[in-house]
Amino acid sequence: MEMRLFGYYLVLLNVKQVIASYPxxxxxxxxxxxxxxxxxxxxxxxxxxxxxxxxxxxxxxxxxxxxxxxxxxxxxxxxxxxxxxxxxxxxxxxxxxxxxxxxxxxxxxxxxxxxxxxxxxxxxxxxxxxxxxxxxxxGCDGRHKGQPGEGWKWGxxxxxxxxxxxxxxxxxxxxxxxxxxxxxxxxxxxxxxxxxxxxHMHLKCKCHGLSGSCEVKTCWWSQxxxxxxxxxxxxxxxxxxxxxxxxxxxxxxxxxxxxxxxxxxxxxxxxxxxxxxxxxxxxxxxxxxxxxxTRHRQCNLTSHGIDGCELLCCGRGHDTRTERRREKCHCIFHWCCHVSCQECTRVYDVHTCK
Incomplete structure (x- = not known):
């Protein structure tokens, strides 16, 4: 019983330490x-x-x-x-x-x-x-109600x-x-x-006019x-x-x-x-x-960057295996309006770090 209580207090202590030092x-x-x-x-x-x-x-x-x-x-x-x-x-x-x-x-x-x-x-x-x-x-930012630019207005x-x-x-x-x-x-x-x-805030605009022309644009401040x-x-x-x-x-x-x-x-x-x-x-x-x-992480054999097998695997080398995947292929668009596809089996080489 005392050991269980001791363990319980240790768990509480660890949780408090985590909470005190971690968001x-x-x-x-x-x-x-x-x-x-x-x-x-x-x-x-x-x-x-x-x-x-x-x-x-x-x-x-x-x-x-x-x-x-x-x-x-x-x-x-x-x-x-x-x-x-x-x-x-x-x-x-x-x-x-x-x-x-x-x-x-x-x-x-x-x-x-x-x-x-x-x-x-x-x-x-x-x-x-x-x-x-x-x-x-x-709600919306009401401060952007000043003088609009040329060819557009606030909206x-x-x-x-x-x-x-x-x-x-x-x-x-x-x-x-x-x-x-x-x-x-x-x-x-x-x-x-x-x-x-x-x-990186920027103006985002929408066109108004006949047939979607941009005779008039309304713009707003957007993320x-x-x-x-x-x-x-x-x-x-x-x-x-x-x-x-x-x-x-x-x-x-x-x-x-x-x-x-x-x-x-x-x-x-x-x-x-x-x-x-x-x-x-x-x-x-x-x-x-x-x-x-990085053991068992998938790497890119042809890349010379950090995702390449040499760097990502930290010089330990990599293993290669083949995978067969069924994917849509030979897709044709039919008027109007749907796409039909066949299903093909493709073979891929998969490289993973040793």
Whole structure:
């Protein structure tokens, strides 16, 4: 009995340690019990890892919590797309509060990217939800009512990216209020993700006129496709700035700040990603660092990039097997209006890392 109690307290201790050091509210995006947020009410207190400010936000703005969850989800999906051919492929772990495992425990480039893309996802999702016109607390951006351009006028629903960014800032940054280097890094990268959306806002227009002519156009302020944000943040990941941690005393006590490690390089701007820990070796399986390794990962034999068999397999070589796949072929368009196809068997070579 005493041993069971001891084990129970150890589990509680581990959960508290995870919650204290990890944004476990990201589990909103993947855990089964939160997948019905949009259709079923949920008790905010049942969401693990919420700090008091997030808990108050959840209770006061329950209407937009499904969009918060959806924002984290599209951020994670974009992460997995961007890193699909790399040694670290943004894998999530089921039934784990820390959905990325120990990978994000360190202040690495990977941590920088995930924070940026998740915060951007929340801002993006909230902004799009408000523009749909069904929310009570937000709607279209009414500031774009000034002088139109030549050949067009303001119309439609301009997306209120300022409101989406504010929600992301209030919720995603709520736990990043500690005077340590990791909080400073997370705040910086969260904001860089949100600014990526702001910088890519553009005019979207619709033509009006006889036979679809563009005699008159109405335009509104719109977010880009989220893939554009993912591509942009992936470039920022590749050029992320390495920082050093400096400690200095203030009236509130010791405070950690970040400064560029290499003075000869251009200092990072608020739009750049920053980190200060080296990334682990993702070639081999290592539970301590959260690396799954690249064994059995599919690689591209003809590529000389990171997705190629030489680099992705870390020099260990690869195995090749053949697969037969049944696919549609010899498709013909019939007027009007359907397509008929035959079914063919094709043989593919599949290469996987040793």
């Amino acid at each position: 476990v509210w990201w589990s909103l995006a993947v855990r089964h019990q939160y997948s019905t947020l949009a259709t079923h009410p949920i008790l905010c207190g049942s969401i693990p890892g919420l700090v008091p400010k997030q808990l108050r936000f959840c209770r006061n703005y329950m209407e937009i919590m499904p969009s918060v969850a959806q924002g984290v989800k599209i951020g994670i999906q974009e992460c997995q797309h961007q890193f699909r051919g790399r040694r670290w492929n943004c894998t999530t772990i089921e039934d784990n509060l820390a959905i990325f495992g120990p990978v994000l425990d360190k202040a690495t480039r990977e941590s920088a990217f995930v924070h940026a893309v998740a915060s951007a996802g929340v801002a993006f999702s909230i902004t799009r939800f408000c523009a749909e016109g069904t929310a009570n607390i937000c 439609g629903c301009s997306e209120d990216v300022e409101f989406g960014g504010m929600v992301s800032r209030e919720f995603a940054d709520a736990r990043e209020n500690r005077p340590d280097a990791r909080s400073a890094m997370n705040r910086h990268n969260n904001e860089a993700g949100r600014m990526a959306i702001l910088d 880009p496709d989220f893939r554009v944000i993912g591509d942009y943040l992936k470039d920022k990941y590749d050029s992320a700035s390495e920082m050093t941690v400096e400690r200095h005393r203030e009236s509130r006590g010791w405070v950690e700040t970040l400064s560029p490690k290499y003075a000869l390089f251009k200092a990072p701007t608020e739009r750049d990603l920053v980190y200060y820990d080296p990334s682990p070796n993702f070639c081999s399986h290592n539970p301590e660092t959260g690396s799954f390794g």
